[in-house]
Amino acid sequence: MNIRGSHTLNAPRASVFAAICDPDVLLGVIPGCREIEQTGDAEYHGLISLRLPGIVGTYRTIVRLVDAEAPSVGKLEGEVEGSLGTIKGLATFRLAESGSGTRIDYEGHAAIGGPLARLDGRFIEGLAASLINQGLRNLDTRLQGDHPARVATDRGQQTRETRA
Amino acid sequence: MPRSLPEALSLLEAHSPELLVMAGGTVAMPLINDGISLPEAVMGLRFAGLDRLERSGDTLRIGATATLTQLLNQDAVPMLREAARNTAGWSIRNMGTVGGNLFTPPPGGDVAVALLALDASVTLASTRGKRVLPIAEFQTGFMTNALAPDELLVEISVPIRSEPTAYLKFGRKHANTPAVVTVAARIEWDGEQVAVARIALGAVGPHPIRARRAEELLVGTGLGAGAIAAAAAAAVEECEPFTDGIATEWYRRKMVGLFVGRALEQLAAGAAGEGR
Amino acid sequence: MSMESTIVRFELGGREVEVMVKPMTTLQSALRDHLGYTATKEGCRQGGCGSCTVLVDGEPMMSCLLPVEDVAGKKVTTVESITPTEGLHPIQRAFIDDYAFQCGYCTPGMVMISKALLDHDPAPSGDAIREALTGNVCRCTGYQPIVQAIGNAAVAMRGSEGEQAR
Secondary structure, three states, rough: EEEEEEEEEEEOOOHHHHHHHHHHHHHHHOOOOEEEEEEEOOOOEEEEEEEEEEEEEEEEEEEEEEEEEEEEEEEEEEEEHHHHHHHEEEEEEEEEEEEOOOEEEEEEEEEHHHOOOOOOOOHHHHHHHHHHHEEEEEEEEHHHOOOOOHHHHHOOOOOOOOOO | OOOOOHHHHHHHHHHOOEEEEEEEOOOHHHHHHHHHHHHEHHHEEEEEEEEEEEOOOOOEEEOOEHHHHHHHOOOOOOOHHHHOOOOOHHHHHHHHHHHHOOOOOOOOOOOHHHHHHHHHHHHHHHOOOOEEHHHHHHHEOOEOOOOOOOOEEEEEEEEEEOOOEEEEEEEOOOOOEEEEEEEEEEEEEEEOOOEEEEEEEHHHHOOOOOHHHHHHHHHHOOHHHHHHHHHHHHHHHHOOOOOOOOHHHHHHHHHHHHHHHHHHHHOOOOOOOOOO | OOOEEEEEEEEEEEOOOEEEEOOOOOHHHHHHOOOOOOOOOOOOOOOOOOOOEEOOOOOOHHHHEHHHHHHHEEEEEEEEOOOOOOOHHHHHHHHOOOOOOOOOOOOHHHHHHHHHHHHHHOOOOOHHHHHHHOOOOOOOOOOOOHHHHHHHHHHHHHHHOOOOOO
C-alpha cells in the first residue's frame, strides 16, 4: 500500500517539525487514539479505536521517529496491529515554508498482513489518507492553540480527540 | 437486541466504541463472516421499532431500519422505488435497510444517490436528544460520516413532490450489480425555466455526490440541448471517479457524461425516470 | 454482550426446533452444522450467490447473513421443508424434467426463491421470473432451463387440484 499527500498548516516550520518528531503529539492528533505511553527514546505506544460501518476494532499502535534532519525532513516508522491484522509502514515527510505557514509533503508505504489483506487495497489507502488528513487538521488546530471545538465545524466533519 | 430506541441508545452509550451496530446485516455480516470484523459486542436493530415507513402530510418518513423491499412497495416517491428496484436482489432487499444504504463501503449505496437528489434529511438520535441534518452533510468522506460515537441514524425524511424524476443506474449486469455510474436527477420548474436542479452521482467518489456546478449551469435555462450538454460536461469535470474491478476511472468519467445527459433529456421530455 | 451460548427457538418445516449457539452464529450454520439440514448450501458467505436462500415467514432471505437470533419465533422454510414424504414438490419435479441443474450447487437456493415467487405470484411472466432470480447465481445451466422449469412448475401448481402445493 502506498500513500502520498500534502497539507498546509498555519504554523511556522520549526514548530511543525518539533510536533511531528514528537510521537506523543503525533499519536495525540490521530483520531480515536488513546492511552499513549512512551516506551523508548522517541518511541511511543498507543491504542487506536476505529468505529467504521461494519468494522469495529481496537488496534495497538507503535510510532518511532527513525530519522530527522531539522527543520525539513524526517522519517517515521509505524506499526498497527489488532485482531483485524497488521500494518507495518515507513513514511517520509518534508516540510517547506509556505508564506507564514508550513507545507508538509508526505510519502509512505506499508505492508498489510492478516485478514485485512483480503480487503481491496483502495479501502485501506483511502482510510489511511482519511485518518492522516484528519490528524493533520487536528495538528493544525493544536499548534494554533485554538479550542478543539473549532475543528468540528470544518466542513461538518466531527473530530474526537480522546486521551486516556 | 434492543426492543426500543431508548434501549438501543443506552446500550450504545454504555458500550461504544467497541459496539458494532447492525440492522439488515448485509454490510456487517460479510465482514464478520470473512474474519475481517471481529466485534466484541454487536447490537442488532431489527426489533427496535425503527422500521416504519409512512406518509406524513407531504413528507415520506422512512425508519432507518425499513427494508429496501418496503421502499420498493411504496408509491409516494417514485424515484425511491426505482432506486430500490436497482439495488441488489429480492433476498438482500428483504434484509438490507434504507438507513444501512448510507453506510455501505465506498463508493456508497445506490439508494443513497436517490436520497441525495431528493434533498432528504436524516434524524440522528442519542441519549442527549435528536438532531436533523440535510443528507448532503451526512456522508463526509471516505468511510466517515456525521454520526457522533453515541448516535444512531433513526429516520430519513423525504419531501413528496409531484414533478418527474430520473434515475439511471449503469452496471455491468442488468441487475444485482455494483454501479459503474448512477445518476439521480430532478428539476423544479418556474414556468418554462429551471428553478432548481439536483443531480446526484453514485460510484464516482467516496460516497454519492452532488454535481453542483452542473446544477448551477441549468438554473434559468429551458433545459435545452445546449444546457444539457454543458451540464453533462461540468459533471464529468467535477466527479471523482476511481478505478476498481468494476470499471476504470476513464470509463466512469465518460459514463458520467453519457448518463447525466440521458437523465436530463428524460426530464426535458417530461417523462418520469425508468430503466437503465 | 458476552460470548456465552444462547438457546434460540424457531419453527422449521412445521416443527419447533431449538439450537444452542454462540452469538452471531448464522442461520446457515445453525441449519447445516447444528441441525443437519444440509440442503441449504454455503457458497460465498457474502450474500452474493444465493445458494443459502431460505424463507423466513415466507420471505426469501440469505441465511449466511442472518444471525439465528433474528429468526427466534419465526417460521423458517428450507428445501427439506417442502419435500413431501413421498414423491417430489412440483418445483423439484419441474427442475428435473427441464434439466434445470447440473452440478446442483445453486439448486436449493433456486428452488427456494422459486417457491417464494410462486407463493407471491402463481402466474409469473418470464420477466417476473428472471427478476426474482437476480440474487441467485448459476454457473452451469445458463439460467434458461431454470426459468423454463419455474414456468412449468407454476402451470403444474395452478393446474393440480388434489395435490396440496406446500
